[in-house]
Amino acid sequence: xxxxxxxxxxxxxxxxxxxxxxxxxxxxxxxxxxxxxxxxxxxxxxxxxxxxxxxxxxxxxxxxxxxxxxxxxxxxxxxxxxxxxxxxxxxxxxxxxxxxxxxxxxxxxxxxxxxxxxxxxxxxxxxxxxxxxxxxxxxxxxxxxxxxxxxxxxxxxxxxxxxxxxxxxxxxxxxxxxxxxxxxxxxxxxxxxxxxxxxxxxxxxxxxxxxxxxxxxxxxx
Amino acid sequence: xxxxxxxxxxxxxxxxxxxxxxxxxxxxxxxxxxxxxxxxxxxxxxxxxxxxxxxxxxxxxxxxxxxxxxxxxxxxxxxxxxxxxxxxxxxxxxxxxxxxxxxxxxxxxxxxxxxxxxxxxxxxxxxxxxxxxxxxxxxxxxxxxxxxxxxxxxxxxxxxxxxxxxxxxxxxxxxxxxxxxxxxxxxxxxxxxxxxxxxxxxxxxxxxxxxxxxxxxxxxx
DNA sequence: AAACGTAATTTTGTATACAAGAATGTTGAC
DNA sequence: GTCAACATTCTTGTATACAAAATTACGTTT
Numbered sequence: 001x002x003x004x005x006x007x008x009x010x011x012x013x014x015x016x017x018x019x020x021x022x023x024x025x026x027x028x029x030x031x032x033x034x035x036x037x038x039x040x041x042x043x044x045x046x047x048x049x050x051x052x053x054x055x056x057x058x059x060x061x062x063x064x065x066x067x068x069x070x071x072x073x074x075x076x077x078x079x080x081x082x083x084x085x086x087x088x089x090x091x092x093x094x095x096x097x098x099x100x101x102x103x104x105x106x107x108x109x110x111x112x113x114x115x116x117x118x119x120x121x122x123x124x125x126x127x128x129x130x131x132x133x134x135x136x137x138x139x140x141x142x143x144x145x146x147x148x149x150x151x152x153x154x155x156x157x158x159x160x161x162x163x164x165x166x167x168x169x170x171x172x173x174x175x176x177x178x179x180x181x182x183x184x185x186x187x188x189x190x191x192x193x194x195x196x197x198x199x200x201x202x203x204x205x206x207x208x209x210x211x212x213x214x215x216x217x218x219x220x221x
Numbered sequence: 222x223x224x225x226x227x228x229x230x231x232x233x234x235x236x237x238x239x240x241x242x243x244x245x246x247x248x249x250x251x252x253x254x255x256x257x258x259x260x261x262x263x264x265x266x267x268x269x270x271x272x273x274x275x276x277x278x279x280x281x282x283x284x285x286x287x288x289x290x291x292x293x294x295x296x297x298x299x300x301x302x303x304x305x306x307x308x309x310x311x312x313x314x315x316x317x318x319x320x321x322x323x324x325x326x327x328x329x330x331x332x333x334x335x336x337x338x339x340x341x342x343x344x345x346x347x348x349x350x351x352x353x354x355x356x357x358x359x360x361x362x363x364x365x366x367x368x369x370x371x372x373x374x375x376x377x378x379x380x381x382x383x384x385x386x387x388x389x390x391x392x393x394x395x396x397x398x399x400x401x402x403x404x405x406x407x408x409x410x411x412x413x414x415x416x417x418x419x420x421x422x423x424x425x426x427x428x429x430x431x432x433x434x435x436x437x438x439x440x441x442x
Numbered sequence: 443a444a445a446c447g448t449a450a451t452t453t454t455g456t457a458t459a460c461a462a463g464a465a466t467g468t469t470g471a472c
Numbered sequence: 473g474t475c476a477a478c479a480t481t482c483t484t485g486t487a488t489a490c491a492a493a494a495t496t497a498c499g500t501t502t
Contacts, residue, residue, distance in 0.1 A: 003283075004282050007282075046266060046267060049227070049267050049271050050270050050271070050273070050274050053270075053274035053275065054274065061224050061225050061228075062224070062225075070364075074363070077363060077364035077365060080362060080364075081306075081364055081368060084309050085302075085305075088305050141298045141301060141302070142295070143291075143295055143298035143299050143302055144298060144301070147302060
């Protein structure tokens with residue numbers, strides 16, 4: 001389905017931005033990138049349009065496309081909104097989820113734990129995404145599920161900053177369990193709370209983020 | 222700033238879609254539209270990319286761009302998410318708003334009332350947008366404010382469906398007052414509740430929406 | 443040396459050209 | 473009459489070409 005240059009280019013550039021290969025604030029040089037990828041400027045510019053819509057780059061008319069990475073403050077704000085959307089999903093899901101849905105959620109949580117214990121962080125992020133997507137879908141509000149998934153995807157690269165710190169992993173496991181038991185017991189408010197707490201950057205999580213952020217900043221300079 | 226064909230084209234097409242000039246599900250014919258606007262396909266296709274990102278059209282690779290208007294169910298889902306974001310704004314704004322901010326909010330509510338009493342609905346939508354944007358900004362979370370504004374804008378054409386029904390206007394005025402008093406008295410929960418209630422499609426609002434939706438459907442066919 | 447104005451050079455935005463894939467129409471077999 | 477295979481026509485996706493705006497370089501003036 002996704003077989004257009006514009007789409008693959010978008011993914012590649014996105015990757016280059018979040019890995020720091022292209023620095024924050026830098027201009028995306030159309031001719032240079034076109035040469036680098038061996039394509040013309042046309043599909044590149046189409047990719048720029050959607051990158052701009054996603055907020056990762058800013059398109060200034062007749063000036064160019066500039067990388068716009070969120071600051072720490074913006075990052076915390078984004079996770080705060082994510083937390084609220086997740087809480088909403090949790091509240092609705094608790095009311096509407098089926099027995100099969102709960103079983104699937106349990107399995108996803110188990111898979112998360114296994115990945116963590118095996119130290120396979122890439123696998124963890126995949127399983128964690130499954131867990132959260134199950135909750136989004138279980139909300140029964142497909143628009144909410146889409147929006148939550150969109151923001152989750154946008155935050156993915158920054159989420160890694162938090163969990164990299166040792167010790168956070170056990171904490172994350174426990175938080176999944178809290179969500180699960182709340183959903184299972186039909187306690188909407190507690191499910192919402194547990195999810196908000198799992199996602200928002202508060203307390204120790206703030207310190208973890210700061211430590212990670214400053215490290216990446218030092219790398220970039 | 223917005224001086225590119227691609228941007229004006231996006232706006233024009235958006236307008237054509239929400240006014241029904243281009244029907245739901247229709248394919249956006251690149252060559253026909255290019256001829257109609259007297260431009261080439263290049264800026265048109267760039268406009269398609271951002272329309273696709275906003276959800277108003279679906280881009281199917283090598284098939285074309287298709288209009289995707291939300292169904293009634295999706296519309297209710299969208300307003301439910303909007304309600305939650307507004308509630309979040311209200312909760313944070315209540316905690317963080319300044320005296321000046323409250324004064325501005327009061328003025329905006331007054332301007333809304335005046336527009337309604339004068340029967341100037343266009344003016345009402347403008348003033349209503351001011352009122353809500355003030356709340357978004359007062360939340361102190363700029364990312365939240367942006368996201369709320371984005372969704373508000375996306376829902377604007379469908380919002381008109383609800384208020385067109387006679388009698389809803391007085392209701393809307395009262396709801397603004399409820400929000401205002403809650404914010405003023407520092408009652409976070411009540412502010413959040415009042416906003417959720419103001420935005421979500423519940424009770425009589427559902428009937429109003431249905432009546433309006435069916436009317437537009439009849440027009441389209 | 444700083445500031446201004448102008449020419450040269452990039453770079454963006456748009457138009458046009460072309461190639462590959464999808465849709466459509468036609469013919470022939472059963 | 474229906475279905476299938478092929479040819480034709482349209483449509484999309486990408487490359488190239490060109491014009492206008494912005495940036496840079498440079499020389500002149502003070």
